[in-house]
Amino acid sequence: MGQSYRYQLGSKTYQFANLADLMAKASPARSGDRLAGVIAETAEQRAVAQLLLAEVPLKTFLNETLVPYEEDEITRLIIDEHDVQAFSTISHLTVGDFRNWLLTDATDTEKLNQVSPGVTPEMAAAVSKIMRNQDLILVAQKCRVVTSFRNTIGLPKRLSTRLQPNHPTDDVNGIAASMLDGLLYGSGDAVIGINPATDNVTQATRLMCLMDEVISLYEIPTQSCVLTHVTNTLECIENGAPVDLVFQSIGGTEKTNSSFGFNLAILAEAQQAALSLNRGTVGQNVMYFETGQGSSLSANAHHGLDQQTCEARAYAVARKFKPLLVNTVVGFIGPEYLFDGKEIIRAGLEDHFCGKLLGLPMGCDVCYTNHAEADQNDMDNLLTLLGTAGCSFVMGIPGSDDIMLNYQTTSFHDALYARRVLGLGAAPEFEAWLEKMQIMSNAGMACLSNHFPPAFAGTLSHSAVKHYHG
Amino acid sequence: MVEVTNMLIVDDEQAADSLITHNPWRQLRQFTAARIGIGRAGVSTPTRETLEFQLAHAQARDAVHTELDIETLQQQLNQLQQEFPQINSQQSLVLHSKAIDRVTYLQRPDYGRQLDEAGFASLKPHYTNTPYDLALVIADGLSAKAIHQNAVKFIASLLPLLLKEIPDFSLAPISLVNQGRVAIGDDIGEALNTRAVLMLIGERPGLSSPDSLGLYLTWSPKRGLTDDKRNCISNVRLAGLSYAAAAHKCLYLLSEARRLQCSGVAIKDRSTEKIIDSSAVQTSFLLDNNVDRKGVNGK
Numbered sequence: 001m002g003q004s005y006r007y008q009l010g011s012k013t014y015q016f017a018n019l020a021d022l023m024a025k026a027s028p029a030r031s032g033d034r035l036a037g038v039i040a041e042t043a044e045q046r047a048v049a050q051l052l053l054a055e056v057p058l059k060t061f062l063n064e065t066l067v068p069y070e071e072d073e074i075t076r077l078i079i080d081e082h083d084v085q086a087f088s089t090i091s092h093l094t095v096g097d098f099r100n101w102l103l104t105d106a107t108d109t110e111k112l113n114q115v116s117p118g119v120t121p122e123m124a125a126a127v128s129k130i131m132r133n134q135d136l137i138l139v140a141q142k143c144r145v146v147t148s149f150r151n152t153i154g155l156p157k158r159l160s161t162r163l164q165p166n167h168p169t170d171d172v173n174g175i176a177a178s179m180l181d182g183l184l185y186g187s188g189d190a191v192i193g194i195n196p197a198t199d200n201v202t203q204a205t206r207l208m209c210l211m212d213e214v215i216s217l218y219e220i221p222t223q224s225c226v227l228t229h230v231t232n233t234l235e236c237i238e239n240g241a242p243v244d245l246v247f248q249s250i251g252g253t254e255k256t257n258s259s260f261g262f263n264l265a266i267l268a269e270a271q272q273a274a275l276s277l278n279r280g281t282v283g284q285n286v287m288y289f290e291t292g293q294g295s296s297l298s299a300n301a302h303h304g305l306d307q308q309t310c311e312a313r314a315y316a317v318a319r320k321f322k323p324l325l326v327n328t329v330v331g332f333i334g335p336e337y338l339f340d341g342k343e344i345i346r347a348g349l350e351d352h353f354c355g356k357l358l359g360l361p362m363g364c365d366v367c368y369t370n371h372a373e374a375d376q377n378d379m380d381n382l383l384t385l386l387g388t389a390g391c392s393f394v395m396g397i398p399g400s401d402d403i404m405l406n407y408q409t410t411s412f413h414d415a416l417y418a419r420r421v422l423g424l425g426a427a428p429e430f431e432a433w434l435e436k437m438q439i440m441s442n443a444g445m446a447c448l449s450n451h452f453p454p455a456f457a458g459t460l461s462h463s464a465v466k467h468y469h470g
Numbered sequence: 471m472v473e474v475t476n477m478l479i480v481d482d483e484q485a486a487d488s489l490i491t492h493n494p495w496r497q498l499r500q501f502t503a504a505r506i507g508i509g510r511a512g513v514s515t516p517t518r519e520t521l522e523f524q525l526a527h528a529q530a531r532d533a534v535h536t537e538l539d540i541e542t543l544q545q546q547l548n549q550l551q552q553e554f555p556q557i558n559s560q561q562s563l564v565l566h567s568k569a570i571d572r573v574t575y576l577q578r579p580d581y582g583r584q585l586d587e588a589g590f591a592s593l594k595p596h597y598t599n600t601p602y603d604l605a606l607v608i609a610d611g612l613s614a615k616a617i618h619q620n621a622v623k624f625i626a627s628l629l630p631l632l633l634k635e636i637p638d639f640s641l642a643p644i645s646l647v648n649q650g651r652v653a654i655g656d657d658i659g660e661a662l663n664t665r666a667v668l669m670l671i672g673e674r675p676g677l678s679s680p681d682s683l684g685l686y687l688t689w690s691p692k693r694g695l696t697d698d699k700r701n702c703i704s705n706v707r708l709a710g711l712s713y714a715a716a717a718h719k720c721l722y723l724l725s726e727a728r729r730l731q732c733s734g735v736a737i738k739d740r741s742t743e744k745i746i747d748s749s750a751v752q753t754s755f756l757l758d759n760n761v762d763r764k765g766v767n768g769k
Contacts, residue, residue, distance in 0.1 A: 031577060167502055168679070168705040174502035176754035180495055181506035197704055197711070198719070201738055213757050229735065259696040261735035298579075299696060334674070336579050370530035370675050371576055371612055376523070399505025399515070399523065404705065406676030408527070416513035446513060452494055459755055460495055 148283025
């Protein structure tokens, strides 16, 4: 089980059973760790755990696995594919030194990219636990992860959006109406991605065809994705459906993923199948993953780890398959894991930082449910912070209201707000398209055109709308 | 100060309205309940839409905290049972999870997934050596409103299908659960001895849908099953998936579960294939754009 950790504070001795216990106790407070029974019992115990964690050498994480190597294919992935060469730059550091190293001026984008393959998820999680929100923002902003399919995601001063035109019955015109709304507000450069109401191969294929035809007709430099189970997407590919990106929700332990009904071999098979279609024009990043703190505990598969460490381990899975996009769906899981706005904001910044440090194109579903203690103001805060941190993409939904998944995420308007106050643009290929289509008069300034874009005029003609009604 | 006030008063309606850029595609709301075509003040949401959103959020927050109306549900179920004398006519059972109240329920999902001791005791007399074909379990979940509005009506659509399609269909007594989550159906199914359990549960309320019913089918329910062993049908409500369509999906899933002796990811839901084939709308207005047709790949 590895060594225990002790700390003498005045007359009081603090003891932590092992590295996992120390990590959990050092985590900023959140309801999911309380639910799991791994949270620090007092504020002082947490602060002491952070002091102790800062003294742990980074090398320890290579020798002391938090989930047994023999039991877990993600641990094996992390250990077997660890890049010793990349690690050599930081191998002499403790967790506390690592924080200083990340913050130092000499550590620039290039250096971070060199070291990234040598950082394990546990190292990223550990250092994040002793970083303040501003540290998480500052370092993430220095990281650069650029990916591409039909456009380029993650360039400096860019903030992309996933257009999420969900509809509770997958009605084709309902989805198309939200798609049009989003496109006309400049949304959709990360992906046009639909969560289908029911997981079903026929339905998924129908939605893939719809998006493929819209993207072709309007020559939109973007990609589509139906967020169905990876085995469904594989079947769609076999049937000849137009699959751009393969989706899967992933977690940080093998047991979590088996509860989701997949393993690494299935992801590899799906990645190969999507690559064989050769549909990317700019690049070939063909995977879209979603994650979120709490999923391992929810599947009773957390091995006694805190939820943020489990989350960081999911990024090892993502990293293996060179995704176009990774999305931490931070406030979706509910108040039993992230209780309120404060916990959601902290988790969003942690996930974005850890993902970027590990080399992932990290975006965030800035969101909350109606049973959480959070509201629009909390989302404004997180969106602004993530925009500052260089977040790759956020969601775009009509009026923040997902009428299928029953939660609130960022609206098309929200993305324009963030782009304007932070001076961020869409993906360059998409930005050019927005101006060509006269959707925006000045895409760099997030200025929407005051006239209805002529290329879309036919869609609102009386006959077209009337014909398809009902 | 006086000048400013005067300015506001003399602003006529048209001038105030010109502060907002309206979206002509708002008319597409005929296709969706999504908040499309909101318009904008600058790039921001106009005042009225912002405040309407807050009202909807307030209503959804209230829905989370509404209690299950057990008495009315029992009355409705009694009436329903009289229409189907072939099936189990026992009074529905009232059960409670280990979550004693809503605050506990929200923070301790593990309690919501487990039946309390009194519940296990009350199920004992209903245990059968010959397993029931199906147990129906109704739980408040995150919206009792969803149960009040949809549960009994959905069951009324489902029962005739089951009786018609499954020979000698046997139904366990219906359970009503306070502060319940999906997995509590495993405890109940195991305690009753049933081949399958169908949970009817209030989904987390959305802004536009505080009343959405979720259905979860689990074959051979027993404690400790994970969610990959379940099949889900979502958004059953008047403005969502119809009771009839949901009942057909349920029948399909249950038939497949009976055939394969399992449920979950092993069953691919193809129940909508027929519905899709007969549907008139295969394409969309967005693809019927007379202005620019180049790029259409000939479908």
